Amino acid sequence: MVAKHLVAAGGLLDLDPERAHEHAKAAMARAGRVAVVREALGIAAYYVEKYDEAVRELRTHRRISGSNDNIALIADAERGRGKPEKALELLKNSEELDLDNDTHTELVIVAAGAKSDLDDIAGARRLIEAEDFTQKPSGGLVRLMAAYSEVLRIDGEPELADKYEELSRRTAKATGTLFGDEMPDLNAGVEIETVEEVEDEPESPEAEESETGESAGEEAADAEAAADSADEAAPELAEAPAAAPKSKTHVSAKELKSVKVTDDEIEAELDEILADAEAGSDSDAITAEADRDQ
Structure with missing residues (x-):
């Protein structure tokens, strides 16, 4: 039953985030101590701009699972609830974490957005310019260059x-990835049951015996959620996570067809752009020495 609700939440996230959120809450009511359930509810809450709930659930998921995958999402949810300083603190604390390249890139993008929230455009620009623009083409590089474009426009x-x-x-x-402003495919033929249509299956005697234990687990989850709310007032962000609200990181469910553009072409254009940037600003020079092997 929990799995059905999670599948429904994932399938509806881009098309109907409100329904996705309802499914995630239904899963939470049945399995509040399962890490992936807390993660699903946190992501769904983020999509419907319930940022307090998103931060609480994603932090709980991180504490249960030990995963840093959603650290950028948590940071962006902090921005969404008007606390850009916490997003910047998450970036600072992440120096001690072993983040993969894409997760780190997303966190930097969110932090640059937090700098912009604080009217520090120069600081936002410095954060992005400090990153490696010569990395292998990926979704992270796409997002990084798009974010830099936005900052340059503001500047x-x-x-x-x-x-x-x-x-x-x-x-x-x-690279066959999304740029970020594509519209969801509303004609994709996705058929997901409503929360009411996902009916409970007949319970076995064993399930009835475990009902008491499940209730206790839910009470513990509620207590844990209350503790999370209290944690928000304390500056214990060494374990913090992060992500994105005002400029959504995950936008659509529509896949783009690959276009025959070679890495060499991308590299050549990137070199040209970086050369223009260097010529236009002595203080903000960016050098590109691409060394990609496809």
């Missing part, structure tokens, strides 16, 4: 911003 450099946006889109097509 009054529309021409350079346009170049980075175009390069980001070309990289997205070349």
Whole structure:
């Protein structure tokens, strides 16, 4: 039953986030101490802009599972509830964590957004420029260049911003990833049951015997959630996670077809753009020495 609700929540996340959230809550009511259930509810809450709930559930998932996969999402949810400083603190504390490249990149993008929230555009630009633009083309690189384009536009450099946006889109097509502004495919034929339609299966004697234990587990989950709320007032962010609200990281369910754009073409354009940036600003120079093996 919990699995059915989780599948429904995942399938509806882009198409109907409110229904996805209801399914995630239904799963939570049955298995509140399962890490993946807390994660699903946190992500669904983020999609419906319930950022307090998102932070609480994703932090709980992180504590139960030990996973840092959602650290950028937590940081962006902190931005969503008006606490950009906490997003920046998460980035600072992440230096001690072993994050993979894409997760780190997403966290940097969120932190740059937090800097923008605080009207520190120069700081946002420095955060992104410190990253490696010569990494192997990936979804993280697509997002990084798109975020840099936005910051450049705010900073009054529309021409350079346009170049980075175009390069980001070309990289997205070349790698078969999403740029981020695609619309969900509402005609995808997804048939997901409503929360009411996911009926409980007949309980076995063993299930009845374990009902008492399950209730106790739910009470413990409620107590744990209350503890999370109290944690929010304390500056214990060494274990914090992060992600994205005002500029959603996960946007659509529609897949793009791969376009025949080679890594060499992407590399050449990136070199040209970085050379233009270096020529236009002595203080904000970015050098690109691409060394990609496909």
